[in-house]
Amino acid sequence: xxxxxxxxxxxxxxxxxxxxxxxxxxxxxxxxxxxxxxxxxxxxxxxxxxxxxxxxxxxxxxxxxxxxxxxxxxxxxxxxxxxxxxxxxxxxxxxxxxxxxxxxxxxxxxxxxxxxxxxxxxxxxxxxxxxxxxxxxxxxxxxxxxxxxxxxxxxxxxxxxxxxxxxxxxxxxxxxxxxxxxxxxxxxxxxxxxxxxxxxxxxxxxxxxxxxxxxxx
Amino acid sequence: xxxxxxxxxxxxxxxxxxxxxxxxxxxxxxxxxxxxxxxxxxxxxxxxxxxxxxxxxxxxxxxxxxxxxxxxxxxxxxxxxxxxxxxxxxxxxxxxxxxxxxxxxxxxxxxxxxxxxxxxxxxxxxxxxxxxxxxxxxxxxxxxxxxxxxxxxxxxxxxxxxxxxxxxxxxxxxxxxxxxxxx
Numbered sequence: 126x127x128x129x130x131x132x133x134x135x136x137x138x139x140x141x142x143x144x145x146x147x148x149x150x151x152x153x154x155x156x157x158x159x160x161x162x163x164x165x166x167x168x169x170x171x172x173x174x175x176x177x178x179x180x181x182x183x184x185x186x187x188x189x190x191x192x193x194x195x196x197x198x199x200x201x202x203x204x205x206x207x208x209x210x211x212x213x214x215x216x217x218x219x220x221x222x223x224x225x226x227x228x229x230x231x232x233x234x235x236x237x238x239x240x241x242x243x244x245x246x247x248x249x250x251x252x253x254x255x256x257x258x259x260x261x262x263x264x265x266x267x268x269x270x271x272x273x274x275x276x277x278x279x280x281x282x283x284x285x286x287x288x289x290x291x292x293x294x295x296x297x298x299x300x301x302x303x304x305x306x307x308x309x310x311x312x313x314x315x316x317x318x319x320x321x322x323x324x325x326x327x328x329x330x331x332x333x334x335x336x337x338x339x340x341x342x
Numbered sequence: 343x344x345x346x347x348x349x350x351x352x353x354x355x356x357x358x359x360x361x362x363x364x365x366x367x368x369x370x371x372x373x374x375x376x377x378x379x380x381x382x383x384x385x386x387x388x389x390x391x392x393x394x395x396x397x398x399x400x401x402x403x404x405x406x407x408x409x410x411x412x413x414x415x416x417x418x419x420x421x422x423x424x425x426x427x428x429x430x431x432x433x434x435x436x437x438x439x440x441x442x443x444x445x446x447x448x449x450x451x452x453x454x455x456x457x458x459x460x461x462x463x464x465x466x467x468x469x470x471x472x473x474x475x476x477x478x479x480x481x482x483x484x485x486x487x488x489x490x491x492x493x494x495x496x497x498x499x500x501x502x503x504x505x506x507x508x509x510x511x512x513x514x515x516x517x518x519x520x521x522x523x524x525x
Contacts (some may be wrong), residue, residue, distance in 0.1 A: 158481045204488045217485065224482040248418070255361070260415055263365035267373065270366065301509055308517045311398065315369075315523055318362035325358060 141248040143239055150178070150235035157227035166223055173230050190226070194237060198222040255331070262321060271319065274310045281305040356411065360403045366414035367402075371395035371436075375420070386500030388473060389439075393464045393507035396440050400447050401454030401515045402524050415439025429432070431478050438470040454515045459513070464508020465501045471499035 153173060160166045198219060205218035249257045281288060286305040292298045325331075356364075374391030399412035417433030446453055446463040453459045475493040484492070518524045 161483055205485070206491055208485060208488045214485065221479070221482050221484045259361045259365040260418060262362060263369045264419065268371045269374070303513060308514055311514060311518065312521060312523050314366040315363050318366060319359050321362055322357070322359035331358065
């Protein structure tokens with residue numbers, strides 16, 4: 126079996142670029158935790174906005190994140206109001222909420238603007254190859270597994286299981302969901318794991334200490 | 343020609359099949375978390391799926407650090423796939439829950455068949471949310487009293503849902519054993 130490692134220079138360059146973006150997102154997240162003054166936070170917000178523009182994420186919707194930010198700000202401000210019994214803590218509360226929002230924004234932008242394949246390629250460089258293989262394989266097969274779960278669910282609904290959304294509003298029907306959908310789904314995922322492992326073993330997976338692939342792949 | 347046989351795993355060794363099964367549990371934990379965004383505005387309800395799948399990963403294979411492995415995979419997946427509300431803290435969140443489960447798995451034999459023990463471990467694992475929330479808010483400089491109250495509020499919900507997630511595990515493990523899927 127040919128076991129020549131085969132990552133071309135283009136793929137290596139791509140992985141390096143994705144790795145750089147990943148590092149940038151993590152650094153900006155960490156900086157948000159370190160920012161304690163308003164000018165620092167403004168500067169960080171500007172950097173994040175420039176990042177958004179640079180990644181050409183015009184169609185990227187921030188509505189959900191802004192909604193979460195508003196909700197989080199309300200909770201934090203209410204807690205600060207209760208704590209200080211006057212309006213003096215509101216400024217600090219808002220700053221804290223702002224910091225938390227800036228901590229999550231770069232990661233969110235990164236994952237929305239980078240394809241899953243490229244992320245996994247980059248992960249291959251920082252994770253043990255076996256772990257990266259397991260992670261990428263599981264993510265690759267997740268849609269297949271979800272389709273299986275959906276067909277199990279539909280089959281059980283046709284058989285009369287009380288697992289429709291309106292049935293699940295009653296907590297005593299949740300056990301039906303467990304027995305009719307979760308257990309078969311777990312059995313199915315175990316069978317799928319066995320098949321994938323066997324296929325990988327048939328291709329000599331794990332015989333070499335480093336990950337290998339067909340030449341030119 | 344050598345027959346293609348997948349070697350079995352053990353207490354300290356993880357076979358590829360088991361690793362992939364644990365990976366699927368991790369993916370289910372992340373996807374379940376994503377689907378469970380029911381807009382209930384109840385803190386910690388995502389802990390139900392997290393604790394359920396991490397306990398299931400540990401209860402279904404013999405490997406001693408199965409939950410930690412699942413937590414590591416789930417954390418990595420959620421950080422880089424956009425389900426991470428808390429950025430890099432997500433990995434710590436999953437890992438703390440997983441470490442409690444692995445620790446309990448080492449100390450309490452028969453944990454995954456006992457409803458009380460599973461619920462207890464689920465609750466303890468849910469309680470880790472207090473520490474992650476507290477340290478996250480501490481790092482951004484939140485007032486300590488507000489931080490304590492806010493973290494307690496978050497952790498209370500996580501404990502309730504952790505107990506619920508723990509209670510579901512013995513049911514599933516028993517069914518899997520009855521089908522002969524796990525030994």
